[in-house]
Amino acid sequence: MPRSTDGLTDSQLEAVIHPGGPLLVVGAAGTGKTCVLERRFAWLVEQGVPADRVLALALTEPAATEMRERIEGLIEPPYEELHVGTVRSFCSRLLRDEALEAGLDPDFAPMSPADRVALLLDHISELRLRHHDIRGNPAPLLAGFVARIDRLKEEMISATELIIHATEANRAAADADDAGRARGARELEFAEIYADHDRLLADGGALDSGDLVLRAFELLHERPEVRERVGRRFTHLLVDEYQDVNFAQAMLVGLVCEAGRELVVAGDDDQAVHRFRGAAQKNFSDFRRAFGDAPAIELKQSRRSGRAIVATAAAVVAPIAGRTQRQVEAPANGRVSFWRCASERAEAQAVAAEAERLIAAGTPADRIAVFVRSVAGDGPVVEAALEERAVPFRLTGAAAYFQRAEVRDVLAWLRVLADPADSGAAVRALSRPPVALHSVDIARLTQLARRRKLDMPSAVAAALDGPQLTPEGRDRAQAFLRLYRAASSAFEDRRPDQFVLRLIERVGVRRQQVFATRAGTVERLRNIARLPELAATYMRREPQATSRDFTRYLKAVADSGVPNEEAGPAAAIPAVRVVSMQAAKGLEFDHAFVLGLSAGRMPGRGPASEPEEVPDALLKERLPPDGNHEEAMRRLLHVAMTRAREGLVLSWAEDSTGPPNRPSPFYEEARAAVDAGEERFEEELFGPAEGLHSTFRIMRDELLETVSRLGGRLGEMRLDTSVDVSNAVARYLELIKVAALIDRSKGGQPVEEAIGEVNAQLAHATTPEQRELLEASALDDWLRDAGRDSVRRPVAGHNGSEPSLDPFIPRRRGAAEGLMLSASDIETYR
DSSP states (O other): OTTTTOOOOOOHHHHHHSSSSEEEEEETTSSHHHHHHHHHHHHHTTTTTOOEEEEESSHHHHHHHHHHHHHTSSSOOSSSSOOOEEHHHHHHHHHHTHHHHHHHHOEEOOOHHHHHHHHHHHTTGGSSSSOOOOOOHHHHHHHHHHHHHHHHHHHHHHHHHHHHHHHHHHHHHSOOOOHHHHHHHHHHHHHHHHHHHHHHHHHTTEEHHEEEHHHHHHHHHHHHHHHHHHHHHHHHESSSSGGGHHHHHHHHHHHHHHTTTTTEEEHHHHGSSSSSSGOHHHHHHHHHSSTOOOOEEEEESSSOOOOOHHHHHHHHHHHHHTOOOOOOBSSSSSSSEEEEEEEHHHHEEEEHHHHHHHHTOOGGGEEEEEEEHHHHHEEEEEEHHHHHOOOEEEEESSGGOOOOOOOOHHHHHHHHOOOOHHHHHHHHHHHHHTOOOHHHHHHHHHHHHHTTTOOOHHHHHHHSSSSSSSSSHHHHHHHHHHHHHHHHHTTTTSOOOHHHHHHHHTTHHHHHHHOOSSTTHHHHHHHHHHHHHHHHHHHHHHOOOOOHHHHHHHHHHHHHHOOGGGGSSOOOOOOEEEEEEGGGOOOOOOEEEOOBBBBTTTTOOOOSSSSSSSSSGGGGSSSOOOOOHHHHHHOOOOOHHTTEEEEEEEEEEEOOOOSOOOOOOHHHHHHHHHHHHEEEOOOTTTTTTHHHHHHHHHHHHHHHHHHHHHHHHHHOTTTTHHHHHHHHHHHHHHHHHHHHHHHHHHOOOHHHHHHHHHHHHHHHHHHHHHHHHHHHSHHHHHHHHHSSTTTTTHHHTSSSSOOOOOGGSSSOOSSSSSSOOHHHHHHOOO
């Protein structure tokens, strides 16, 4: 087992073996600040401090988990317990241990933002919403309320304080113009909703994350004996990412370490992306003010990123006023590339191609990340490009779980069962497997539903009595109705966890993923399996809840866009991470792509100033008069850039859905720092590698559908059964051909050359009948350049000759050219 001081730089070693008292450790991203805290934890244990007397706090749960695992690898057992977590988890544990002193039920329920949005939605009729617009879906508005309440609690501002302030402000606005009076009314209304929110939590015996910190602070502040017990229990306190500790958390930390003063904090003001109003230096200034004689140690050697990455990241934050200027030493490796892409799709295609190349060269997929401004908005185009190249990926970020296609498929069925008038959910249930109704039939059903004022399930039933659907469409519509009616009968009777599991099996969502041999299958199965787990967790909180209640809860969470901690991504197979920039803190990758760096999005426009998040008059700490949006965006980009160890790509798209773009000034500053040029990428309608992957995916899905349909026909008395079987076998052989071409293209062999060799090998393994079908196919022309050319592509689709029907047509014995079958039968064979 390594010693706590092995492999450290001089400055890291100085911090680890600090003799005692408060210590501030500062350093740029990647200089090993977290490592110092982990090694100090281990060093203290080596010096005889019991492991359970050291408390280490990280910013997020994933960061705390990683810290705990690394500390476990540094210290020798036995030890009672390792206290490594977040401020929230520490407060939750403290309040349960001291529940009697805190006046709480020890079984109180912590509530996530998603839970609270659902709670407000359930009681929306009780909320006094007269001056806020709640037309349409109210979930995003309620999510905004929850986020603002969290910010107020971080600043230790109660609902009562806000109501008093808003009442006075509303009275003062009586003589203002209409807009001023409306703002005052909305502010007072929000203050009342804040009070209603806290009342609903209290009625349910629940606490939100802000309450956990505030109640823990009140306990330690008002009960000296409890504060003394905590001080004796934890003689050493280590705090990571100190620049992002909010005001309430900082006050709590001060009480925890008040007696022993054995406090070590680590941070970097350039990474202050969560602190209110961008007060990056505030916590460090407060620390120096509280512990004037405390030493500060600066870490100056990058242990993560190469010199080019460090230089470009530093250039982005260099213009920020008042920041600490640092000179960071870094190894002479690392590569930064700058991409100028014709469109967002071209940008995603370039990322997918490079990710595929890196994986083929030996980089594990989970060491590659794609950073976007919004997973919900930007994730789908990246997801599609990675999917086309069969690159495994995982979306990460706020509500990313509910953006996954397989999760949305199950949600669609739940939503249409809960509300048949939910046309969006019904259309998704109809258009996705196992129903997979064609778009023409869906359009006819939608038209019928509008004309007769029916919900979609009723329109499907009505269409079966009319001529609207094609024969195949009627079969699929009947399959939908059978599933819908069977599920409806169980929807009200079964527990949510039991019903969701039954629905997944009956609809066949899990079965579809098992047979869909594509990248990320295991990840999709994990995502599907989490839905019954979510239902079970919901049932533990709401034992009397119905499947309808659970569906309403899931819909609120998915629509609000707030993260649901229970639905976070679990450890799974290696996959490229698609991450929002806001969720980049604490992550490290060998290669990182940062997308969307156009001026319109980075920095973009700042948030609206109305309503004010936290009124100045209620602030209990000194902060800048207003947050600087541009500085906040610089720090956000800096954090994303510094996640990369070896390779970093900064990219922007010329043509997006909005007005013409120009590059972000941050992008240009980074490029100037290393005097780099740009690589330009055009959109590839059917690029060589992408054409193979997308063709394989389409053919695979069509083949699975064909096999299912063919299996049902084998028992029928049909003259053309052998034709169907032969065509299905030929399609399977074509799928093998495309798979072989993909494999050969990875080795650099041109598609034109590989096609001939693969065809020759297939010719030796096929029957004459199969060879004729393969030779008549237009697939080869499609895969060649002629097939991908936007002008000649339609021609290529018709270049294949029609297969001869002679081998399949029954002839009378001795007949030469006589009539064998009717023209309609021959057309059927086609």
